[in-house]
Amino acid sequence: MRYGDTDVLHEVSFQARAGEVLALLGPNGAGKSTTIEILEGFRLRSAGRVEVLGVDPAGADERWRARIGIVLQSWRDHGNWRVRELLEHQGAYYAPYGADRPWPVDDLLAAVGLTASARQKVRTLSGGQRRRLDVAIGLVGRPELLFLDEPTTGFDPAARREFHDLIAGLAADQQTTILLTTHDLPEAARLADRILILTAGRIVATGTPTDLTTSITAPHDVRYTLGVQQFQHQILDSTPFVQALFAQHGDAVQNLEVHRPTLEDAYLALVNGVQS
Amino acid sequence: MRTAVRAGLRRGWIEFRQSFTNGPELLGHFLWPALTIAGLFFLRDREFGGFTLGALILPSILGMNAAMGMVAVSQQLTADRGDGTLLRAKATPYGMVGYLVGKVVSVAGSVLVDLVIVLVPGLFIVGGLSVTAGGWLTLSWVLTLGLVATLPIGAVLGSVFTSAPAQGLIQLPMLGFIAISGIFYPITALPAWLEWLGQLTPIYWMGLGMRSALLPPETVAVEVGQSWRHLETAGVLGLWAVAGLLLAPVVLRRMARRESGSAVAARRERALRRSVG
Incomplete structure (x- = not known):
């Protein structure tokens, strides 16, 4: 991957197995976001081979898109929408892609701990609640693969603990494959089956948290x-x-x-x- | 795809409803029409070429307001890109289809409501309008074709001029076009080259179409060639519609391709710095 004349990723080579939780760690500017955006199909690579759920994301269609969940860092979008209304709307797009899709909104609200806020307008949510809504939107299509880019930034310790339980449950019960980036190392140690450390565009280490320590x-x-x-x-x-x-x-x-x-x-x- | 269109219709309805349940947008719905009606009230006895000025201007303003749906689409597209709404649509299967259908529905709905808000009190305040069944028919097709002509142009403008300041800047030429489009005084009063330029804009033709729908036949005397020129109206608006519908998907797709989480994050940083600095 290259910006102008500078390669920002070199020989970044890894695989994720179905149901695995993979954490991508590295300092700012190491290329974590670039890597994730290439895998999400949001950014074109300059060279190399990428396959996500058996498809090259650069040329992937909407059927592939329906199997992927992306937790975006929301800012102030859909501020006038009510939580339940937005989740129902986002879920509607997934209905043609399987009988169990979308995830029933009430169950999903309960899973992310937003049941009490269902009727609230999005812009009145606290930072942590908003982040949980982001996660719910990422999950509403019951993705086979979920991308989480720094999911717990701004969480208080209790919200973080609840979020960790949610993610661990997803990987265990729903067999969802998860790729997450984080700066929170205890979080990576707790959630990840395998960790990749990316520095200056290269993978410098990979293994289970125990392997690495x-x-x-x-x-x-x-x-x-x-x-x-x-x-x-x-x-x-x-x-x-x-x-x-x-x-x-x-x-x-x-x-x-x-x-x-x-x-x-x-x-x-x-x-x-x-x-x- | 069909699911996404349905979701988009629902999305449009939700956004349309929301525009009546929050302060700033509600003000937008009523403030401008209120000022318009106040203006018409003071002009109700002025005369131009034997006709009351208020009667000439009211339908013209309705045409112009409808054409300004294009500005609404353009500004909302820029705002939705800035705050990540578009990125969410892009991360959803056929989400962009749903987004665009929703935008068209909510903006067209707002245009319609704003038209009623000006027209109904206007009919009582301004004398000299003629409301016939044929007139309503003309109003419907001019409005429909006008929206099909202008909303895609709005989408193109919103994709090309990407920042909020740039969106502010395109307002200036827009005001210029309004000035030469025969909305506030007849286009025949302008120098010939401006008269020509004005007749290239959809604003002129939407104003003309509305006047033909709501004014009595004898007012045609102040128009170019003493004719309502329905054929030409359909022709010019149709050309704009075809051009817009061909161009908008290409430009929109190019713009959407450049959206990513880091692009939205970078804009958020810039906006936060601006609000602090």
Whole structure:
């Protein structure tokens, strides 16, 4: 993919299996949005091969479009529409594409937690409610593949937790394949089956969240107290260290904490490794 | 496709209804007609060429208002692109079809309602109008053909002039065209070259058609060639309709192709910066 003379994506090669949740991580300007927009069929690539649900998105028809769900970051569109009215309208377009389509509006409202706001005008919704409506619009056609571009920006912790449960449920119960981008690493660790890290237009790492955290050699952080004295150690392999600690001090060891590297540590190590 | 057209009709009806349930748009529906009627009230006794000026101007204004549906389409298209409405349509199967059908229905509906809002009180205030069955028939076909001629042009203007400031700028030539289209005084009073230019616009022909529908036959004396020129009216409006219907899908498709999430996000950033700075 190229803008003017600058290639913005190089050798970005990956596959998603049906029902898989794939997270695309990377710093701003890494090419995440460009990648997603090529897959959505909203942007033409300058080279390479892309297949989404067996079709090249650059030449895909409306039947293909009906199998894709896109969660757009809404701003102020449809402000005068009522929540229920807008969902019913958006759903109407999917009726010819299967008996179970669209997703019945009442069920969908309940699934995204907007039942109480069904009669409200869109512009009176809070940021978090609006985002949930965006998700509902993305889901109303029961897509086989769902694109989520930074879905929880602006969510409070409770809304974020509810949203995570919704997405996890979708992947598990409806077999929806999900491609999401996010800057929230705990979110990626919680939702994604597999993570791709994109930096400067290249994929620098891919794997499960556990694969990525174990792939970097970072010390574990071990803390404990002996009597009134506090101790903190950075140890590469914490398990033998803790065994030895108990062998030596027994019950005197109190308040033990062992912190392994998080996905965030792994992410920063991988991204900084590429940039330096 | 058929589903999308049906969804579009419903969409148009919802948007049309909404334009009567929120303050700013409601004001738009009634303020301009109210000013028009006030203006006509003061002109009701003025004379031009033996006819009352108010009677000549009322049908002309109805024609002009209907032609201004084109400006509404153009501005709404720009606004809908800016706020992501179009992108949502693009992400939906046959969503653009539904969007356009909806736009045509809601704008045409508004044009009709605005026409009634001016015409009904106007009939009572302005004397010298002649309302016949044949006149209503003429009014219907001129209005229908006029909308088919002007709404696609509005879609083209909305796709080509993409920013809100640019939309403001195209108002200026529009006012110029209104000035030379024989709406507020007969086109025959203009220099010959302006008279020609004015007769290229659909505004002139919609005004003429409305005058032919609502004025008594003897008023034809102030028109070009002392004729209502129905054939020419149908011809010119028909040409505009064909040109618009051929051009609009091409231009719209080109514009829609460039829409993406990041394009909308970039516009949002710019708008937020403008409102802060």
